[in-house]
Amino acid sequence: MHVGIIGVGLMGHGIARNVLSxxxxxxxxxDHPGNQPTDEIRKLGATPCATPAEVAAVADVVILCVxxxxxxxxxxxGEAGLAGALRPGTIVVDCSTALPDSTxxxxxxxxxxxxxxxDAPMTRTAKHAHEGTLNLLVGGEAAVLDKVRPVLAAFxxxxxxxxxxxxxxxxxLLHNYVSVGFMTLLAEAAAQAADAGVDPRVFVDVLAGGGxxxxxxxxxxxYITAGDRDALPFFVANAQKDIDxxxxxxxxxxxxxxxxxGVSAALAAPVAAGHGEAYVPELVRLFRTGTET
Structure with missing residues (x-):
């Protein structure tokens, strides 16, 4: 099968490299300005296309990761979109996070x-995409899923x-509501602990040993203990979008x-203040007293 992918971002780049390698x-x-650098996948043999229609014209499976x-x-x-150029039997696998009615x-x-x-949204992170160990929640006909399992197995x-x-x-959306909701609550608690001068390692250890x-x-x-935001490279603006x-x-x-x-309102404040591209762990800093949000 020839695979097409639209959306070579933080998640899509890992998907693309594993589909190839x-x-x-x-x-x-x-080929889109929002992509991550594509040098690696080009070297592995990936071919750029100018429009979604060009992708559809050659692909048996089209993965959307937007x-x-x-x-x-x-x-x-849209103009030069997939619908006008799909080959008979092409399977579109939508790995984005989207509204079910739109889907x-x-x-x-x-x-x-x-x-x-x-519809096959992901429940793990960019690190797992890079490693080829994503989890997918797939809706649709079982027979259609069976046809694309060899492609999905690659990542x-x-x-x-x-x-x-x-x-x-x-x-x-249910998963992300619980996940983002938990992280938003935790970030607010961590910010309050920091404002009160609580040792961040003690704070984490107490929570880890209990509920x-x-x-x-x-x-x-x-991030709480060492300021390392990269354990979760997920934009606050995208977290707010998922909650909404x-x-x-x-x-x-x-x-x-x-x-x-309440979670939406908590996330809306830093987004409105221009921090939408902060990673979710940075909410700990953005929620602190005196931080302009």
Missing amino acids: RGGFALSFL TGSSQVEAIVT LRMGEIVRQAGGDYL TERVDHVGPLGHGHRLK GASAALDRLAP YYRAMSQASGARTAVAD
Whole structure:
């Protein structure tokens, strides 16, 4: 199979290099200013394309790894988009974090164009993308998933089929609400501890030995204790986007969003102050007393 990828960013770069080096597949990618440097994947044989349509014209599988629904919709339906150039039987694998209702619409458009669609968001970090050990939550038809498993195996450790189309993104939003919510709460607590002069290592040790032990603590501890933000290279603006997607999904179904509203407001302040491209661990600093947000 010839693989196409659109979105060679922090996550997509790792996916691309593993599709080439571990999977041995031919790869074409959208040449875009938002990409990470592509020298490595070009040396491995990746071919740049100028438009999504050019990617679709050569690919049996197209992986989308972009920010959210508006970007996915533009790629699928925009001028020189995927829908107008898909080959019969091409499978679009959407690894972004998107709104389930949008996913269903894009899936129908791709089906009408002769292709198939899977939503397959990721639940790990850029480090895991680089190592080829991502986890995917896949929504869509099981038979379609089976066709692309060899490609997915090149960059994943675990692939879970979680239900029909849209359920991958629904579960990803539930996952990120819990994950980002925990980290936002923890960052605020760590900021308060720092303002009070609590030793950061003692703070982390106390939480780790009790009810605060969690993946959130593991990811923020390097920043809390040593100022190392790179354990979680995830922009605050993207975290806020994911929470707001969760709120939109919940409001559409009539579910309560009281806690999610608070998390969104907490993240909105640093984004509005120009810190949207800070990594999530840096919320510890941004939430401190006297920090302009």
